[in-house]
Amino acid sequence: xxxxxxxxxxxxxxxxxxxxxxxxxxxxxxxxxxxxxxxxxxxxxxxxxxxxxxxxxxxxxxxxxxxxxxxxxxxxxxxxxxxxxxxxxxxxxxxxxxxxxxxxxxxxxxxxxxxxxxxxxxxxxxxxxxxxxxxxxxxxxxxxxxxxxxxxxxxxxxxxxxxxxxxxxxxxxxxxxxxxxxxxxxxxxxxxxxxxxxxxxxxxxxxxxxxxxxxxxxxxxxxxxxxxxxxxxxx
Numbered sequence: 001x002x003x004x005x006x007x008x009x010x011x012x013x014x015x016x017x018x019x020x021x022x023x024x025x026x027x028x029x030x031x032x033x034x035x036x037x038x039x040x041x042x043x044x045x046x047x048x049x050x051x052x053x054x055x056x057x058x059x060x061x062x063x064x065x066x067x068x069x070x071x072x073x074x075x076x077x078x079x080x081x082x083x084x085x086x087x088x089x090x091x092x093x094x095x096x097x098x099x100x101x102x103x104x105x106x107x108x109x110x111x112x113x114x115x116x117x118x119x120x121x122x123x124x125x126x127x128x129x130x131x132x133x134x135x136x137x138x139x140x141x142x143x144x145x146x147x148x149x150x151x152x153x154x155x156x157x158x159x160x161x162x163x164x165x166x167x168x169x170x171x172x173x174x175x176x177x178x179x180x181x182x183x184x185x186x187x188x189x190x191x192x193x194x195x196x197x198x199x200x201x202x203x204x205x206x207x208x209x210x211x212x213x214x215x216x217x218x219x220x221x222x223x224x225x226x227x228x229x230x231x232x233x234x235x
Contacts, residue, residue, distance in 0.1 A: 032073025033099045048221075050076050051209035052132050052163050055223060057083040059161060060128045067126040069117050069150055070134030074100040078108045080130075090115035090122055118142055121152035129154055130161040135190075136181045143183060144233060147197045151229050160226045162194065163206075169220040187216035190224050196235075199228030 012018050031039055038046045053076035060066050061083045071077055071089035073096050081087050087110040091097050100112045115122055118138070129150050138146045150160060165173070167184040185193070187203045194201035204211050205219035216222070 029105070030103055032075035032103065033096065034073040035075040047209050049132075050079065051211070052206070052221070052223070053077070053079040055204075055211050056080050056130045056132070056161050056163075059159070059225060060084050060130075063127040063159075065124070065126045065128075067122055067124075067129040067150070067153055069122070069129060069131040070137075071100065071112065072096050072133075074110075074112060076132075077110060078105075081108050081110050084128075086110070088112075088122065088124065088126070090117070092116040092118075117149050118145055121149045124153060125155060126153050126158065127155070128159045128161070130163070132161075132163040133165070135162055135164040136184045138183050140183050143193060144196065147193065148233055151197050154229055156229055158227075158229060160194075160198065160224075162190070162224045162226070164190065164222055166216070166219050166222050168217055172220075185222070187219070187222055190222050194224050194226045196233050197230055198226035199230060201226045 010021055012021060035046060038049065057080045060080060063084045064086065066080060066084045066087045068074070068077055068080070068087065068089040071091045072093075074089050077087065077089055089100065089110055089112045091112075091114065094114045097112055097114045104112070131150065135143065135146065151158075154160060165181065165184050167186050167189075170178060170181060170184055173181065187205070191201045191203050202225045203216065204223040204225070205214045205216055206212070206221035206223055207214075207219060211223060
């Protein structure tokens with residue numbers, strides 16, 4: 001470990017970088033538990049994950065209130081916080097929620113608490129909601145409850161974004177990754193699920209860090225942007 005630099009004693013060769021030294025007084029930001037695992041085992045995957053958060057942040061720019069379902073360590077959540085007014089994040093695992101709250105930065109605050117979305121909606125009303133890398137962990141028998149309970153916290157004009165690995169990508173997934181993936185879909189399957197709950201569901205392809213409108217069967221990851229909530233889900 002390197003000793004922390006004393007900002008009063010050290011100056012960078014170029015003055016515009018002195019901010020880097022000054023921030024050490026505030027403290028270096030630690031990685032979240034899951035982000036640290038990715039950084040140790042597969043660093044490039046961190047870029048892919050953060051790009052998904054950037055897509056959400058740009059779609060939800062200037063939204064008054066946003067809900068994240070299945071936040072895990074919420075390391076990427078700050079990207080969405082940067083573009084929105086208030087954010088609430090939930091996860092069903094208290095281990096990750098405790099990690100999130102232990103690292104909460106007063107400059108980038110958001111509410112985070114334990115909640116199992118399959119048990120019911122998150123209290124409150126939000127302009128937008130999103131769940132990244134969660135649907136694939138939800139058993140197919142519970143997927144409609146999953147979407148219904150998220151949508152219950154949205155008004156009629158609310159927007160939902162769901163991100164999930166494609167079924168086509170699973171032949172390349174690691175054994176650890178596949179162990180938790182019980183409900184990956186192709187683009188048509190994802191759109192059908194979402195259109196049972198929303199009038200419109202726009203499905204984007206994603207390969208590595210790039211979101212695009214390319215050929216869905218070649219997409220490693222899928223992003224569905226849904227709007228026009230139905231009064232009740234279709235059968």
